[in-house]
Amino acid sequence: MTYEEFKNQNNFDVNLRYSLNEVAILAPSLDTFGGYDPVVTISKAEPFNYHPRDYRDMMLDLDDWQEAVKLAQKLALTPLSERGKVINHDWIKNAQKALRGILGRG
Structure with missing residues (x-):
């Protein structure tokens, strides 16, 4: 499974967060x-490495x-070289937030 396929699941609304070393499904x-x-x-750095959290701590x-x-x-069992590339938009959000802070707007 590629990151793009993971993001675009038809039967499950996936809310994702990408960071440098991991992808997280959020609830x-x-x-x-x-x-x-x-x-x-x-x-995203180690194959076969994923960590579920307790579902009772969230609205799920x-x-x-x-x-x-x-x-x-399924994603963790896919070799790292076959997952594709992930565009990390977090740096854009952080840059925008910093710019708003500099301009005194946020």
Whole structure:
């Protein structure tokens, strides 16, 4: 499975976060501040390395959690060289935030 295929699942709405070393499937958190927590993280540097989190800590039912873990396992079992490239948009968001701070707008 490539990162692009992973991102574009038809039967599961995948909310992803890319970082330098991992991809995370996110779900709404149950904490009082809202936000999103990782359901499962998949290493982009080490093959076969993924870590599911406890589904009871987020607003996700068991079936969706199992589907997310299944997708993560499928991606983790794909060799790193066959996953394709990921465009990391986080640096753009951070640059925009820093620029707004410099300009006094945020």
